[in-house]
Amino acid sequence: MLSLKKIIIFFTIENPNIGYVTLSILLLTSSAALVGTFTFLKKKSLIGDAIAHAVLPGICFAFMLTGTKHTFFLLLGAAFTGFLSLICIDAIITHSKIKEDTAIAIVLSVFFGVGTLLLTHIQHAGNPEQTGLNNFLLGKAAALLEQDVWTFGIISFLIVITIIFFFKPLFIIAFDRSFAQSIGMSITFFDFLLTLLLVLAITVGIQAVGVVLMAAMLITPAAAARFWTYKIKKMIVLSVIFSITAGLLGTTISYLYPAMPTGPWIVLVVSCIALLSFIFAPNKGIIAKKMKRDRFKKKIIVENTLKIFYHLGEKDKNFFNKRTLDHHFTQKVSPSQLKYAIQYLQRIKCIQKNITPSSSKAIDWFLTEKGKAMAVQVVRRHRLWELYLSTYLNIPSDHVHDEAESIEHILTEDMEKKLMQLLKNPTKDPHQSQIP
Amino acid sequence: MLETFWILLTGILVSTNCCLIGVYLLLRRMAMMGDAISHAILPGIVIAFLITGSRDPITIILGAGVLGIVTPMIIHFFHRQIKLHLDASIGINFTWLFALGIVLISCFTKKIDLDQDCVLYGEIAYIPLDLWILGTINMGPKAIYVLLFTLLLNVFFVVRYYRTLYITSFDPSFGKAIGIHTTLWSNVLMCLLSLTTVTAFESVGAILVVALLVVPAATAYLLTNRLHCMMIIAIFFGIVSTFGGYYLAFYTNGSISGAMATVSGILFFGVFLTNVLKKKLFLRHKFLSKNIKKNL
Numbered sequence: 038m039l040s041l042k043k044i045i046i047f048f049t050i051e052n053p054n055i056g057y058v059t060l061s062i063l064l065l066t067s068s069a070a071l072v073g074t075f076t077f078l079k080k081k082s083l084i085g086d087a088i089a090h091a092v093l094p095g096i097c098f099a100f101m102l103t104g105t106k107h108t109f110f111l112l113l114g115a116a117f118t119g120f121l122s123l124i125c126i127d128a129i130i131t132h133s134k135i136k137e138d139t140a141i142a143i144v145l146s147v148f149f150g151v152g153t154l155l156l157t158h159i160q161h162a163g164n165p166e167q168t169g170l171n172n173f174l175l176g177k178a179a180a181l182l183e184q185d186v187w188t189f190g191i192i193s194f195l196i197v198i199t200i201i202f203f204f205k206p207l208f209i210i211a212f213d214r215s216f217a218q219s220i221g222m223s224i225t226f227f228d229f230l231l232t233l234l235l236v237l238a239i240t241v242g243i244q245a246v247g248v249v250l251m252a253a254m255l256i257t258p259a260a261a262a263r264f265w266t267y268k269i270k271k272m273i274v275l276s277v278i279f280s281i282t283a284g285l286l287g288t289t290i291s292y293l294y295p296a297m298p299t300g301p302w303i304v305l306v307v308s309c310i311a312l313l314s315f316i317f318a319p320n321k322g323i324i325a326k327k328m329k330r331d332r333f334k335k336k337i338i339v340e341n342t343l344k345i346f347y348h349l350g351e352k353d354k355n356f357f358n359k360r361t362l363d364h365h366f367t368q369k370v371s372p373s374q375l376k377y378a379i380q381y382l383q384r385i386k387c388i389q390k391n392i393t394p395s396s397s398k399a400i401d402w403f404l405t406e407k408g409k410a411m412a413v414q415v416v417r418r419h420r421l422w423e424l425y426l427s428t429y430l431n432i433p434s435d436h437v438h439d440e441a442e443s444i445e446h447i448l449t450e451d452m453e454k455k456l457m458q459l460l461k462n463p464t465k466d467p468h469q470s471q472i473p
Numbered sequence: 474m475l476e477t478f479w480i481l482l483t484g485i486l487v488s489t490n491c492c493l494i495g496v497y498l499l500l501r502r503m504a505m506m507g508d509a510i511s512h513a514i515l516p517g518i519v520i521a522f523l524i525t526g527s528r529d530p531i532t533i534i535l536g537a538g539v540l541g542i543v544t545p546m547i548i549h550f551f552h553r554q555i556k557l558h559l560d561a562s563i564g565i566n567f568t569w570l571f572a573l574g575i576v577l578i579s580c581f582t583k584k585i586d587l588d589q590d591c592v593l594y595g596e597i598a599y600i601p602l603d604l605w606i607l608g609t610i611n612m613g614p615k616a617i618y619v620l621l622f623t624l625l626l627n628v629f630f631v632v633r634y635y636r637t638l639y640i641t642s643f644d645p646s647f648g649k650a651i652g653i654h655t656t657l658w659s660n661v662l663m664c665l666l667s668l669t670t671v672t673a674f675e676s677v678g679a680i681l682v683v684a685l686l687v688v689p690a691a692t693a694y695l696l697t698n699r700l701h702c703m704m705i706i707a708i709f710f711g712i713v714s715t716f717g718g719y720y721l722a723f724y725t726n727g728s729i730s731g732a733m734a735t736v737s738g739i740l741f742f743g744v745f746l747t748n749v750l751k752k753k754l755f756l757r758h759k760f761l762s763k764n765i766k767k768n769l
Contacts, residue, residue: 082560083505090680132749135691142504143691143741146684150734153594153681158727174593175575249593249680253568256561297579298589301572308569315555323555 054182058288061181064193065245066254066284066303070276071200072238073255074262075231078211078269082256083138084126087145089239089251091122093152096173097159106166108185108244112192115240122148123232149248176247176300178288189241196234207231208269245284247300253307254280261311264318283307335377337446340415341370342378343387346404347412351470356409359391359401387411413473414453419445420466420473421456427467428460434467479601479614481719484733486620487597487673488711491685492693493627494669496704497662499690500642504683505560506545509567510663511670511682513544515574515592518671523581530619534671541667542660544570571679595678597729616675623672627665631704638662639700677730684734685711692741695748710740 076085092115099114100106122144129140159167172180200207210217210227218224239251246254262275287303316323345366350356366375379402382388387408391401404412422441426432432440448456457463466472498507514537521536544566551562575589582588590596605615612618631638640648641658648655673682693706717740718733725732 077558077561080558080560082558082564086564129745132752133695133745135694136502138502139499139504139687139691142508142683142687143738145508146681147688147734147738147741149680150684150731150738153731154722154725154727154735155731156727157594157731158725161726171590175589250568250572252564253572256564257568260557260561260565294579296582298575301575301579304568304572305576308565308572311565315551 055292057183057186058178058181058292059285061186061189062178062245062284062288063281064186064189065242066280067277068193068196068238069242069246069251069254070258070280071196071273072231072234074259074269074273074276075200075207075211076235077256077259077263079231083141083252084123085235085239085255086252087122087126087141087148088119088236089243089248089255090145090152091148092116092119092240092243093173093248094118094148094155095121096170097152097155100159100167100170101155104164104166106169108188112188112240115243116236118148119236119239120232123236152248172247172298173243174247174249175298176243176245176250176303177291178245178299179292179295181244185244189244192237192241196237199230199234203227203230211269245288245299246303247298250300250304253304257304257307257311258283261307261314264314264321279310280307283310333446335381338370338374339378339381340411340446342366342375342382343404343408343412344415344419345369346388346408347416350404350409356412357403359403361401382408415445417473418448418453420470421453421460421463422448423468424460424463424466424472425456437467476601477719479617480597480729481715483597483600483614483616483620483676484715484719484729485712486617486624487676488685488689488715488733489708490620490623490627490669491673491682492689492707492711493631493704494662494666495686495690496693496700496707497638497642498666498686499694500700501659501662504687505563506548507666507670507686508683509548509563510541510544510667511674511679511686512567513570514540514667514671514674515571515679516540516577518674519574519577519581523577530615530672534619534668537671537674538664538667540570541670542663545663591675591678593678594681594728595674595676595730597676600676616672619672623668627669630661630665634658635701677733681730681734684737685714688734688737688741689714692737692744695741695744710737714740 073085076082095114095116095118096111097114098118099110102114103110125144126137126140129135129143130137135143156171159170169177169180206217206222206227207230210222210224210231214224217227235255238255242251242254258276258280259272261279262272265275266272283303283306286306287299290302291297291299314322317325319325346360347356349360349365350358362375362379370378379388383390383402385407386405388402389405391403419441422444423434423437426437426440427434464472495507498504517536517538517540518533519536521532524536525532548559548562548566551557551566552559555562557565575592578589578592600614600616603615605612605618637648637653637658640651641653641655645655648658669686670682673685677685689707689710690703692710693703696706697703714733714737717736718729721727721736722729722732
């Protein structure tokens with residue numbers, strides 16, 4: 038019950054300090070998500086990880102030089118080493134045979150190593166000001182103060198304004214670099230701009246999430262948002278919403294249990310959001326994709342069954358003859374699939390059961406008018422495609438069947454009409470069968 | 474004095490292990506995968522702790538090993554099935570696993586003899602405190618034996634299956650063509666990597682393992698084109714970083730693992746710089762001699 042009270046206090050912002058913390062979290066997470074979307078689209082996600090680790094020595098240097106924990110100086114130091122790390126990565130890639138991922142790993146670990154050395158050095162030196170410096174490792178949102186809100190507010194505002202102002206070029210470069218180059222955009226300038234924003238977003242973000250897990254705040258919301266939409270503006274809005282949600286929830290938890298660092302909780306929440314998106318998102322989610330695949334598979338089975346009815350009818354010159362499900366069917370469709378297809382076709386009234394069964398125990402089925410029309414459509418598409426392949430692509434007529442077998446389920450009405458026009462309303466396919 | 478000896482020996486064993494595996498990581502372009510695994514084994518270690526309630530190295534290695542093998546599988550699943558870019562997939566997965574580990578540690582602080590600092594940068598200086606006492610004889614720190622065992626295993630695989638690993642690292646499709654099970658070998662390497670990482674974990678923490686895995690290997694990569702030379706040079710640099718790191722930490726009164734990473738970084742930077750300068754001078758020399766020939 039105590040915790041419930043605490044939650045209420047947290048959300049009603051009775052304590053002004055909580056208000057500052059909440060506001061800062063909103064600013065930090067949203068600016069990280071904003072910039073992260075672009076780096077995600079540029080497929081440069083792990084650079085953010087390297088910068089995030091590399092800001093640690095900067096923070097320690099700034100502290101050692103100034104002797105205070107003033108946010109502004111620490112951020113200045115952080116931004117400096119963050120930039121330095123990028124320059125190092127670039128230099129290693131261009132001046133040696135070492136590839137990008139190794140260069141990132143080298144810079145990340147060495148900078149972080151220097152950072153730890155300095156941090157432990159400061160801790161052991163016994164300056165009383167240093168307590169709380171290790172909050173930068175895993176984040177401690179509760180430690181944010183009023184003066185921090187102003188610093189973050191200004192930086193986040195700058196980031197948002199810059200992105201809105203340069204939205205078009207950044208967007209074009211993220212999607213199609215060579216096109217941007219060909220229309221005369223200054224790629225170097227915008228790359229530099231994005232890097233600058235990235236460094237800024239990371240330096241402010243580490244207060245809440247910490248250097249170790251900062252990468253998640255750049256990558257995960259963007260990746261989650263990518264699953265819900267194809268539009269970049271919607272994607273940015275969504276990723277900001279996701280990261281703000283995670284930021285607030287994570288901070289709440291860490292507020293309720295003060296021993297907890299904020300960063301891991303924020304990251305866990307945002308990862309859960311991402312996982313749910315991967316599974317449940319419409320169109321691109323795992324479930325949606327599987328359903329789509331299943332639907333198509335079923336369509337193929339049903340159409341193939343109809344085709345068998347048609348072929349048998351063609352042989353007997355009567356499409357409405359009664360059929361038992363004999364070897365003609367089981368040769369092409371497996372029994373369980375056949376059972377499904379028959380049930381489905383009966384339900385949509387394409388075939389009907391023979392009401393007075395013949396002497397044998399097997400049940401008879403026959404096509405209805407509707408069923409015949411559907412079967413005709415499939416067979417027509419199949420034979421049109423065969424004819425198209427043999428006339429226009431000069432494929433020998435004994436090779437075209439398999440191709441047509443798979444494309445008959447994909448062709449649409451429009452394409453069918455186009456094919457009819459192109460082939461001048463043909464009547465015979467390459468095997469001299471009638472095109473219905 | 475004896476303490477210094479144990480610390481240095483631990484450092485040497487850790488860096489030798491890391492260099493042997495690191496060379497392959499670098500050649501297979503899996504450096505960031507190594508980074509991801511070193512972070513992701515944390516929840517495995519914590520869960521093994523919670524279940525067995527002991528610091529017994531074998532259970533911890535098992536717990537971490539499971540995660541070490543599962544993590545690349547999850548990353549590849551995200552990459553292939555969900556069609557995320559490999560970078561993004563690595564970034565998403567190691568962060569949530571590491572976050573889970575930290576959260577578990579903070580939830581069960583009382584039950585677990587592990588703290589956040591130890592996870593982040595390890596404490597090699599405490600290694601000599603955890604001694605293995607057989608009867609009344611002091612056999613030295615326990616960690617040494619675990620590390621020695623890992624080293625033996627690593628050396629066994631690297632020497633005995635040198636050619637197989639060589640082929641699968643440089644030309645996997647050729648390896649497949651001559652009938653080598655490439656996925657199996659990639660998994661073997663992942664197992665060795667997680668074993669190496671988890672045994673190094675206590676001494677250098679989750680993040681600085683990467684420094685020892687990648688940096689000496691990369692330094693050696695700049696100096697030679699041969700695999701076995703690369704390994705030997707990498708191990709040499711690893712050992713130099715251990716000694717340098719120990720004394721740097723001694724003088725700055727900082728963490729030994731951080732100092733080791735710093736020294737290995739300095740060594741890399743030195744070699745890198747000489748390489749660049751050499752290239753520049755060489756090019757100039759070539760250019761000059763060409764010009765002289767032209768003028769003649």
